[in-house]
Amino acid sequence: MVEWTDSERAIINSIFSNLDYEEIGRKSLCRCLIVYPWTQRYFGGFGNLYNAETILCNPLIAAHGTKILHGLDRALKNMDDIKNTYAELSLLHSDKLHVDPDNFRLLADCLTVVIAAKMGPAFTVDTQVAWQKFLSVVVSALGRQYH
């Protein structure tokens, strides 16, 4: 089981309580698809992904970014058992969506960059440590049920 200090819990809760899910979700997923273009392989049914401009204007991608970010709410509400919270989602990504789990790390890195840009200097070293710890637990849980 992952141990969280009071400070880490406070930092993670603070980030989420100030989060614009639509803005950050859209920006993070778009950034992932642009910076790591091979991730587009999973979005064949999402319309035009021809170049950065079309990706950034794509409403289906924007909606999906928001959905992904709300998916993180589950981890936030169950920080002491993220592994089991995401068991079903992990199986979904493995058996139905067939997503290479390395992609979770790529998206997590893009999310970190977007949050850093949003928070600016408030994204201190301690904040980043807590945030990346949270994301790494989520990423690990999402890949846990692959078989």
Added chain:
Amino acid sequence: MSLTPKDKATVKLFWGRMSGKAELIGADALSRMLAVYPQTKTYFSHWKSLSPGSPDVKKHGKTIMMGIGDAVTKMDDLERGLLTLSELHAFKLRVDPTNFKLLSLNILVVMAIMFPDDFTPMAHLAVDKFLCALALALSEKYR
């Protein structure tokens, strides 16, 4: 994943804006890497202090950024340009190449903080490609 002329131009543009604060950026990126990925501290057991403001961290952050600045001027042939640095990392420092990615991510985070509006996805792509190419050139002599 080689650098296009546009990638190179983007990297040079950002580097031009960063070089004045290279020491600060290097120290910040290095501090963040050491904190977020504690396994990277194993390479610095000889330092007195690994905390963000420490003289060792500041000095090394500057050294790293100067190396990157040098690489920016040698973008057209990184392998040849970074030969000496590659030999240093291969035979003396022997830093596991996975760690280059960890530092790269933190350089990107610092850039996002410094240039929230200008560090667009396309700029991120160009800089990430450059740092990957740099890491590859640095590990060229490993085996």
